[in-house]
Amino acid sequence: MATRKKPAVFPQTQGEEFVRDTYRLLLDREPDPEGIEAQLEAMAHGVSRERLFFEVRVSPEGCRRSVPVLNLRLGEIRARDLLALKGVCFADGLYLALLGRTPDDAEAAAVLQALAQGSPRESLMGAVAESEEAKALGTVLTGLRRAQASGRAKLVLGRVPGLGGVLRRHEARAQNGRRAGGYRGGASQLQLDGLARRVGLLEQDGALEELRREVDQLRGEVQVLTLQLERRDSLADCTAFRAFADQERGSREDVLAQLTAYDGVIAQVRETNGKDLYAADLGCGRGEWLEKLTGLGIPALGVDRDETALRLCGERGLETVRADLLTWLRACASASLDLVTLFRTAEYLPAGEVAQALAECHRVLRPGGALIVETLNPENPDVAAGGFALDPTRVTPLPPALLEALVRGSGFAQTALLPEGTRGEKPRVYAVFAFREA
Secondary structure, three states, rough: OEEEEOOOOOOOOOOOHHHHHHHHHHHOOOHHHHHHHHHHHHHHHOOHHHHHHHHHOOOHHHHOOOEEEEOOOOOOHHHHHOOOOOOOHHHHHHHHHHHHHOOOOOHHHHHHHHHHOOOOOHHHHHHHHEEEEEEHHEEEEEEEHHHHHHHHHHHHHHHHOOOHHHHHHHHHHHHOOOOOOOOOOOOHHHHHHHHHHHOOOOOOOOOHHHHHHHHHHHHHHHHHHHHHHHHHHHHHHHHHHHHHHHHHHEEEEEHHHHEEEEEEEEHHHHHOOOOOOEEEOOOOOOOOHHHHHHHHOOEEEEEEEEHHHHHHHHHHHEEEEOHHHHHHHHOOOOOOEEEEEEEEOHHHOOOHHHHHHHHHHHEEEEEEEEEEEEEEEEOOHHHHHHHHHOOOOOOOOOOHHHHHHHHHHOOOOOOEEEEOOOHHHHEEEEEEEEEEEO
Protein backbone atom coordinates (compact mmCIF):
# COMPACT_ATOMS: atom_id res chain seq x y z
CA MET A 1 0.00 0.00 0.00
CA ALA A 2 1.42 3.44 -1.01
CA THR A 3 2.37 5.81 1.78
CA ARG A 4 0.46 9.09 1.57
CA LYS A 5 2.74 12.09 1.27
CA LYS A 6 3.06 14.54 4.11
CA PRO A 7 0.95 17.69 3.51
CA ALA A 8 2.86 20.80 2.50
CA VAL A 9 2.63 23.82 4.78
CA PHE A 10 2.51 27.24 3.11
CA PRO A 11 5.98 28.84 3.55
CA GLN A 12 6.20 31.96 5.66
CA THR A 13 9.39 33.10 3.94
CA GLN A 14 9.68 36.02 1.52
CA GLY A 15 11.21 36.80 -1.88
CA GLU A 16 13.63 34.30 -3.41
CA GLU A 17 13.64 32.15 -0.30
CA PHE A 18 9.85 31.75 -0.64
CA VAL A 19 10.22 30.68 -4.29
CA ARG A 20 12.87 28.10 -3.35
CA ASP A 21 10.78 26.77 -0.45
CA THR A 22 7.74 26.45 -2.71
CA TYR A 23 9.60 24.43 -5.34
CA ARG A 24 11.18 22.20 -2.71
CA LEU A 25 7.85 21.50 -1.02
CA LEU A 26 5.71 20.99 -4.13
CA LEU A 27 8.14 19.82 -6.82
CA ASP A 28 10.95 18.31 -4.71
CA ARG A 29 13.57 20.27 -6.61
CA GLU A 30 15.32 23.61 -6.80
CA PRO A 31 13.86 26.24 -9.16
CA ASP A 32 15.84 27.12 -12.26
CA PRO A 33 17.07 30.74 -12.60
CA GLU A 34 14.30 31.57 -15.10
CA GLY A 35 11.69 30.27 -12.67
CA ILE A 36 13.04 32.39 -9.84
CA GLU A 37 13.12 35.49 -12.06
CA ALA A 38 9.57 34.97 -13.34
CA GLN A 39 8.17 34.42 -9.83
CA LEU A 40 9.95 37.46 -8.38
CA GLU A 41 8.69 39.63 -11.27
CA ALA A 42 5.15 38.40 -10.66
CA MET A 43 5.37 39.28 -6.96
CA ALA A 44 6.82 42.68 -7.83
CA HIS A 45 3.68 43.31 -9.93
CA GLY A 46 1.32 42.44 -7.11
CA VAL A 47 0.73 38.70 -7.51
CA SER A 48 0.33 37.22 -4.03
CA ARG A 49 2.57 34.50 -2.62
CA GLU A 50 -0.55 32.37 -2.10
CA ARG A 51 -1.42 32.66 -5.79
CA LEU A 52 2.10 31.67 -6.86
CA PHE A 53 2.04 28.71 -4.46
CA PHE A 54 -1.32 27.67 -5.97
CA GLU A 55 -0.05 27.93 -9.55
CA VAL A 56 3.03 25.82 -8.86
CA ARG A 57 0.88 23.16 -7.16
CA VAL A 58 -1.65 22.94 -10.03
CA SER A 59 1.01 23.00 -12.77
CA PRO A 60 1.39 19.69 -14.67
CA GLU A 61 4.58 18.98 -12.73
CA GLY A 62 2.92 19.83 -9.43
CA CYS A 63 -0.04 17.55 -10.21
CA ARG A 64 2.30 14.70 -11.08
CA ARG A 65 4.08 15.12 -7.74
CA SER A 66 0.64 15.28 -6.05
CA VAL A 67 1.79 16.75 -2.73
CA PRO A 68 -1.23 17.33 -0.42
CA VAL A 69 -1.80 20.94 0.65
CA LEU A 70 -3.81 22.21 3.62
CA ASN A 71 -5.01 25.63 4.77
CA LEU A 72 -4.22 27.72 1.68
CA ARG A 73 -6.19 30.98 1.50
CA LEU A 74 -6.27 32.57 -1.96
CA GLY A 75 -8.92 35.15 -1.14
CA GLU A 76 -10.10 35.32 -4.77
CA ILE A 77 -9.95 33.15 -7.89
CA ARG A 78 -11.35 33.69 -11.38
CA ALA A 79 -13.56 30.99 -12.85
CA ARG A 80 -11.67 31.10 -16.11
CA ASP A 81 -8.41 30.33 -14.31
CA LEU A 82 -9.92 27.10 -13.03
CA LEU A 83 -11.44 26.33 -16.43
CA ALA A 84 -7.94 26.48 -17.93
CA LEU A 85 -6.94 23.43 -15.86
CA LYS A 86 -7.43 19.92 -17.20
CA GLY A 87 -8.13 16.52 -15.64
CA VAL A 88 -6.44 15.90 -12.30
CA CYS A 89 -5.12 19.46 -12.24
CA PHE A 90 -8.70 20.76 -12.47
CA ALA A 91 -9.75 18.57 -9.53
CA ASP A 92 -6.75 19.69 -7.46
CA GLY A 93 -7.20 23.35 -8.39
CA LEU A 94 -10.95 23.29 -7.72
CA TYR A 95 -10.54 22.05 -4.16
CA LEU A 96 -7.37 24.01 -3.40
CA ALA A 97 -8.84 27.33 -4.59
CA LEU A 98 -12.29 27.01 -3.04
CA LEU A 99 -11.68 24.79 -0.01
CA GLY A 100 -8.07 25.67 0.78
CA ARG A 101 -6.95 22.05 0.46
CA THR A 102 -6.31 19.42 -2.17
CA PRO A 103 -8.91 16.65 -2.60
CA ASP A 104 -8.43 13.21 -1.10
CA ASP A 105 -8.34 10.23 -3.47
CA ALA A 106 -12.10 9.64 -3.31
CA GLU A 107 -12.95 13.30 -3.96
CA ALA A 108 -10.53 13.52 -6.90
CA ALA A 109 -11.95 10.32 -8.38
CA ALA A 110 -15.48 11.69 -8.03
CA VAL A 111 -14.57 14.88 -9.92
CA LEU A 112 -12.85 12.93 -12.71
CA GLN A 113 -15.78 10.55 -12.99
CA ALA A 114 -18.21 13.47 -13.23
CA LEU A 115 -16.11 15.01 -16.01
CA ALA A 116 -15.94 11.69 -17.84
CA GLN A 117 -19.74 11.47 -17.69
CA GLY A 118 -20.06 14.90 -19.31
CA SER A 119 -20.75 17.12 -16.29
CA PRO A 120 -19.83 20.74 -17.15
CA ARG A 121 -16.86 22.00 -15.16
CA GLU A 122 -18.84 25.18 -14.49
CA SER A 123 -21.45 23.09 -12.65
CA LEU A 124 -18.80 21.38 -10.54
CA MET A 125 -17.31 24.75 -9.66
CA GLY A 126 -20.70 26.07 -8.63
CA ALA A 127 -21.43 23.02 -6.48
CA VAL A 128 -18.13 23.25 -4.61
CA ALA A 129 -18.44 27.04 -4.23
CA GLU A 130 -21.87 26.60 -2.60
CA SER A 131 -20.67 24.00 -0.07
CA GLU A 132 -20.53 24.92 3.61
CA GLU A 133 -16.78 24.25 3.64
CA ALA A 134 -16.22 26.76 0.84
CA LYS A 135 -18.42 29.37 2.46
CA ALA A 136 -16.49 29.00 5.72
CA LEU A 137 -13.19 29.64 3.92
CA GLY A 138 -14.64 32.65 2.13
CA THR A 139 -12.72 32.51 -1.17
CA VAL A 140 -14.44 34.71 -3.78
CA LEU A 141 -15.05 32.94 -7.11
CA THR A 142 -15.39 35.64 -9.79
CA GLY A 143 -16.77 35.26 -13.30
CA LEU A 144 -18.76 32.09 -12.58
CA ARG A 145 -22.01 33.51 -14.01
CA ARG A 146 -20.30 34.40 -17.28
CA ALA A 147 -18.56 31.01 -17.39
CA GLN A 148 -21.88 29.23 -16.86
CA ALA A 149 -23.52 31.35 -19.55
CA SER A 150 -20.67 30.56 -21.94
CA GLY A 151 -21.05 26.87 -21.18
CA ARG A 152 -24.78 27.03 -21.94
CA ALA A 153 -24.05 28.87 -25.19
CA LYS A 154 -21.64 26.16 -26.27
CA LEU A 155 -24.29 23.56 -25.52
CA VAL A 156 -26.81 25.40 -27.70
CA LEU A 157 -24.29 25.75 -30.53
CA GLY A 158 -23.60 22.04 -30.33
CA ARG A 159 -27.29 21.30 -30.86
CA VAL A 160 -27.57 23.39 -34.05
CA PRO A 161 -25.80 21.50 -36.88
CA GLY A 162 -23.08 23.59 -38.51
CA LEU A 163 -23.78 26.79 -36.57
CA GLY A 164 -20.99 26.38 -34.04
CA GLY A 165 -18.38 25.80 -36.74
CA VAL A 166 -19.52 28.82 -38.75
CA LEU A 167 -19.43 31.13 -35.72
CA ARG A 168 -16.06 29.82 -34.52
CA ARG A 169 -14.59 30.32 -37.98
CA HIS A 170 -15.79 33.93 -38.16
CA GLU A 171 -14.59 34.54 -34.59
CA ALA A 172 -11.14 33.16 -35.44
CA ARG A 173 -10.85 35.29 -38.55
CA ALA A 174 -11.86 38.37 -36.61
CA GLN A 175 -9.29 37.65 -33.89
CA ASN A 176 -6.52 36.58 -36.26
CA GLY A 177 -7.01 39.59 -38.51
CA ARG A 178 -6.16 42.07 -35.77
CA ARG A 179 -3.16 44.19 -36.49
CA ALA A 180 -0.93 44.44 -33.47
CA GLY A 181 1.16 47.59 -33.68
CA GLY A 182 3.04 47.73 -30.40
CA TYR A 183 1.49 44.39 -29.42
CA ARG A 184 2.50 42.99 -26.08
CA GLY A 185 1.10 40.22 -23.97
CA GLY A 186 -0.58 37.73 -26.35
CA ALA A 187 -3.89 36.31 -25.17
CA SER A 188 -3.93 38.47 -22.06
CA GLN A 189 -3.89 41.61 -24.23
CA LEU A 190 -6.70 40.24 -26.41
CA GLN A 191 -8.75 39.57 -23.28
CA LEU A 192 -7.91 42.98 -21.85
CA ASP A 193 -9.07 44.79 -24.98
CA GLY A 194 -12.31 42.82 -25.04
CA LEU A 195 -13.03 43.41 -21.37
CA ALA A 196 -12.40 47.12 -21.63
CA ARG A 197 -14.82 47.45 -24.57
CA ARG A 198 -17.53 45.61 -22.64
CA VAL A 199 -17.41 47.95 -19.64
CA GLY A 200 -19.57 50.53 -21.40
CA LEU A 201 -22.26 47.90 -22.02
CA LEU A 202 -22.42 46.78 -18.40
CA GLU A 203 -22.98 50.00 -16.52
CA GLN A 204 -26.23 48.71 -15.04
CA ASP A 205 -25.03 45.12 -14.54
CA GLY A 206 -24.09 43.92 -11.07
CA ALA A 207 -21.00 42.26 -12.56
CA LEU A 208 -19.36 45.57 -13.51
CA GLU A 209 -17.16 45.82 -10.42
CA GLU A 210 -16.08 42.23 -10.88
CA LEU A 211 -15.20 42.98 -14.50
CA ARG A 212 -13.12 45.98 -13.51
CA ARG A 213 -11.11 43.79 -11.11
CA GLU A 214 -10.43 41.39 -13.96
CA VAL A 215 -9.19 44.25 -16.15
CA ASP A 216 -6.79 45.40 -13.42
CA GLN A 217 -5.50 41.87 -12.90
CA LEU A 218 -4.96 41.38 -16.62
CA ARG A 219 -3.02 44.63 -16.86
CA GLY A 220 -0.56 43.23 -14.31
CA GLU A 221 -0.24 40.00 -16.28
CA VAL A 222 0.42 41.93 -19.48
CA GLN A 223 3.18 43.97 -17.80
CA VAL A 224 4.94 40.84 -16.54
CA LEU A 225 4.72 39.12 -19.93
CA THR A 226 5.94 42.26 -21.69
CA LEU A 227 9.10 42.31 -19.59
CA GLN A 228 9.77 38.64 -20.29
CA LEU A 229 9.25 38.95 -24.04
CA GLU A 230 11.36 42.10 -24.36
CA ARG A 231 14.28 40.40 -22.62
CA ARG A 232 14.01 37.39 -24.91
CA ASP A 233 13.92 39.69 -27.96
CA SER A 234 17.08 41.61 -27.01
CA LEU A 235 19.56 39.55 -29.11
CA ALA A 236 17.22 39.49 -32.10
CA ASP A 237 17.43 43.29 -32.12
CA CYS A 238 21.20 43.13 -32.73
CA THR A 239 21.88 44.12 -36.36
CA ALA A 240 24.96 41.91 -36.73
CA PHE A 241 23.15 38.89 -35.32
CA ARG A 242 20.16 39.46 -37.57
CA ALA A 243 22.37 39.62 -40.67
CA PHE A 244 24.11 36.41 -39.61
CA ALA A 245 20.79 34.63 -38.95
CA ASP A 246 19.45 35.67 -42.38
CA GLN A 247 22.59 34.35 -44.06
CA GLU A 248 22.38 31.07 -42.15
CA ARG A 249 18.70 30.64 -43.09
CA GLY A 250 19.37 31.17 -46.80
CA SER A 251 18.06 33.58 -49.43
CA ARG A 252 14.34 34.11 -49.97
CA GLU A 253 14.56 32.36 -53.33
CA ASP A 254 16.34 29.34 -51.82
CA VAL A 255 13.75 29.03 -49.05
CA LEU A 256 10.83 29.27 -51.50
CA ALA A 257 12.42 26.50 -53.57
CA GLN A 258 12.79 24.30 -50.47
CA LEU A 259 9.13 24.78 -49.55
CA THR A 260 7.97 22.91 -52.67
CA ALA A 261 8.59 19.76 -50.60
CA TYR A 262 5.27 20.45 -48.85
CA ASP A 263 3.11 20.77 -51.96
CA GLY A 264 1.73 17.28 -51.36
CA VAL A 265 0.56 18.19 -47.85
CA ILE A 266 -1.27 21.25 -49.19
CA ALA A 267 -2.89 19.19 -51.92
CA GLN A 268 -4.12 16.62 -49.42
CA VAL A 269 -5.63 19.29 -47.13
CA ARG A 270 -7.41 20.82 -50.13
CA GLU A 271 -8.74 17.42 -51.16
CA THR A 272 -10.10 16.79 -47.65
CA ASN A 273 -11.30 20.24 -46.56
CA GLY A 274 -12.08 21.89 -49.87
CA LYS A 275 -10.69 25.08 -51.38
CA ASP A 276 -11.90 27.50 -48.70
CA LEU A 277 -8.93 27.02 -46.36
CA TYR A 278 -7.39 29.19 -43.65
CA ALA A 279 -3.82 28.83 -42.40
CA ALA A 280 -1.53 30.16 -39.67
CA ASP A 281 2.26 30.19 -39.78
CA LEU A 282 3.73 30.38 -36.27
CA GLY A 283 7.12 32.08 -36.19
CA CYS A 284 6.62 33.30 -39.74
CA GLY A 285 9.90 35.24 -39.93
CA ARG A 286 10.45 36.85 -43.31
CA GLY A 287 7.23 35.30 -44.66
CA GLU A 288 8.33 32.91 -47.42
CA TRP A 289 5.67 30.34 -46.47
CA LEU A 290 3.00 33.05 -46.22
CA GLU A 291 4.02 34.25 -49.67
CA LYS A 292 3.71 30.72 -51.05
CA LEU A 293 0.26 30.15 -49.53
CA THR A 294 -0.99 33.56 -50.68
CA GLY A 295 0.18 32.74 -54.19
CA LEU A 296 -1.87 29.54 -54.05
CA GLY A 297 -4.96 31.50 -53.01
CA ILE A 298 -4.94 30.29 -49.38
CA PRO A 299 -5.60 33.05 -46.79
CA ALA A 300 -2.85 32.84 -44.18
CA LEU A 301 -1.82 34.74 -41.06
CA GLY A 302 1.77 34.97 -39.83
CA VAL A 303 2.47 35.11 -36.10
CA ASP A 304 5.82 36.42 -34.83
CA ARG A 305 7.33 38.71 -32.19
CA ASP A 306 10.04 40.14 -34.45
CA GLU A 307 9.03 43.63 -35.59
CA THR A 308 11.64 43.78 -38.35
CA ALA A 309 10.53 40.47 -39.85
CA LEU A 310 6.89 41.53 -39.66
CA ARG A 311 7.72 44.80 -41.38
CA LEU A 312 9.27 42.82 -44.26
CA CYS A 313 6.10 40.75 -44.46
CA GLY A 314 4.00 43.92 -44.51
CA GLU A 315 6.03 45.29 -47.41
CA ARG A 316 4.97 42.23 -49.43
CA GLY A 317 1.34 42.66 -48.44
CA LEU A 318 1.30 39.61 -46.15
CA GLU A 319 -1.08 39.44 -43.20
CA THR A 320 0.66 39.19 -39.82
CA VAL A 321 0.18 39.77 -36.09
CA ARG A 322 2.85 40.48 -33.49
CA ALA A 323 2.35 37.99 -30.68
CA ASP A 324 3.86 35.17 -28.68
CA LEU A 325 2.81 32.03 -30.56
CA LEU A 326 1.63 30.04 -27.53
CA THR A 327 -0.56 32.80 -26.13
CA TRP A 328 -1.89 33.50 -29.62
CA LEU A 329 -2.82 29.84 -30.05
CA ARG A 330 -4.63 29.81 -26.72
CA ALA A 331 -6.75 32.74 -27.88
CA CYS A 332 -7.83 30.91 -31.06
CA ALA A 333 -11.18 29.19 -31.34
CA SER A 334 -11.16 25.39 -31.52
CA ALA A 335 -11.41 23.79 -34.99
CA SER A 336 -10.89 27.13 -36.75
CA LEU A 337 -7.82 26.46 -38.95
CA ASP A 338 -7.02 24.08 -41.79
CA LEU A 339 -3.23 24.33 -41.75
CA VAL A 340 -0.83 25.23 -38.93
CA THR A 341 2.91 25.40 -39.55
CA LEU A 342 6.09 25.98 -37.55
CA PHE A 343 9.09 26.36 -39.85
CA ARG A 344 12.39 26.43 -37.95
CA THR A 345 10.51 27.73 -34.89
CA ALA A 346 10.11 24.84 -32.43
CA GLU A 347 13.82 24.73 -31.55
CA TYR A 348 13.54 28.27 -30.13
CA LEU A 349 10.98 27.19 -27.52
CA PRO A 350 11.61 25.44 -24.20
CA ALA A 351 10.66 21.76 -24.45
CA GLY A 352 7.58 22.24 -22.27
CA GLU A 353 6.30 25.03 -24.51
CA VAL A 354 6.85 22.85 -27.60
CA ALA A 355 4.54 20.21 -26.10
CA GLN A 356 1.95 22.83 -25.10
CA ALA A 357 2.04 24.48 -28.53
CA LEU A 358 1.56 21.14 -30.31
CA ALA A 359 -1.46 20.34 -28.14
CA GLU A 360 -2.94 23.75 -28.97
CA CYS A 361 -2.26 23.16 -32.66
CA HIS A 362 -4.28 19.95 -32.49
CA ARG A 363 -7.12 21.81 -30.76
CA VAL A 364 -7.35 24.66 -33.29
CA LEU A 365 -7.18 22.45 -36.39
CA ARG A 366 -10.36 21.35 -38.10
CA PRO A 367 -10.77 17.62 -38.82
CA GLY A 368 -8.69 16.89 -41.91
CA GLY A 369 -6.42 19.87 -41.19
CA ALA A 370 -2.64 19.48 -41.22
CA LEU A 371 0.29 20.36 -38.97
CA ILE A 372 3.82 20.82 -40.32
CA VAL A 373 6.78 21.25 -37.95
CA GLU A 374 10.16 21.79 -39.63
CA THR A 375 13.33 21.95 -37.55
CA LEU A 376 17.06 21.35 -37.60
CA ASN A 377 18.02 17.70 -37.22
CA PRO A 378 20.38 17.27 -34.22
CA GLU A 379 21.27 13.79 -35.55
CA ASN A 380 22.86 15.37 -38.64
CA PRO A 381 26.67 15.43 -38.20
CA ASP A 382 27.00 19.10 -39.19
CA VAL A 383 24.22 20.21 -36.83
CA ALA A 384 25.53 18.03 -34.01
CA ALA A 385 29.08 19.36 -34.49
CA GLY A 386 28.05 22.96 -33.89
CA GLY A 387 25.45 24.00 -36.44
CA PHE A 388 22.72 24.12 -33.81
CA ALA A 389 24.80 26.32 -31.52
CA LEU A 390 25.50 28.86 -34.28
CA ASP A 391 22.31 30.57 -33.12
CA PRO A 392 22.51 30.96 -29.32
CA THR A 393 18.77 31.69 -29.10
CA ARG A 394 17.96 28.09 -30.03
CA VAL A 395 17.19 26.15 -26.88
CA THR A 396 15.69 22.72 -27.70
CA PRO A 397 17.27 20.18 -30.08
CA LEU A 398 14.48 17.95 -31.43
CA PRO A 399 15.57 14.58 -32.85
CA PRO A 400 13.00 13.05 -35.23
CA ALA A 401 11.92 10.33 -32.82
CA LEU A 402 11.31 12.86 -30.04
CA LEU A 403 9.38 15.34 -32.20
CA GLU A 404 7.22 12.56 -33.62
CA ALA A 405 6.46 11.37 -30.09
CA LEU A 406 5.50 14.89 -29.02
CA VAL A 407 3.21 15.34 -32.02
CA ARG A 408 1.49 12.01 -31.39
CA GLY A 409 1.23 12.82 -27.69
CA SER A 410 -0.62 16.03 -28.54
CA GLY A 411 -3.47 14.07 -30.13
CA PHE A 412 -2.37 13.28 -33.71
CA ALA A 413 -2.82 9.56 -34.34
CA GLN A 414 -0.55 9.31 -37.41
CA THR A 415 2.65 11.19 -38.24
CA ALA A 416 5.16 11.10 -41.10
CA LEU A 417 8.62 12.52 -41.79
CA LEU A 418 9.88 14.63 -44.68
CA PRO A 419 12.18 13.82 -46.41
CA GLU A 420 10.97 10.22 -46.36
CA GLY A 421 14.50 8.86 -45.71
CA THR A 422 15.08 11.08 -42.67
CA ARG A 423 15.79 8.25 -40.24
CA GLY A 424 18.54 6.71 -42.32
CA GLU A 425 19.98 9.68 -44.21
CA LYS A 426 19.86 12.19 -41.33
CA PRO A 427 19.32 15.36 -43.43
CA ARG A 428 20.25 18.75 -41.95
CA VAL A 429 16.58 19.84 -41.84
CA TYR A 430 13.53 17.62 -41.55
CA ALA A 431 9.84 17.98 -40.80
CA VAL A 432 7.10 16.05 -39.04
CA PHE A 433 3.65 16.41 -40.55
CA ALA A 434 0.33 15.05 -39.35
CA PHE A 435 -3.37 15.34 -40.13
CA ARG A 436 -6.11 15.74 -37.56
CA GLU A 437 -8.44 12.81 -37.95
CA ALA A 438 -11.88 13.54 -39.39
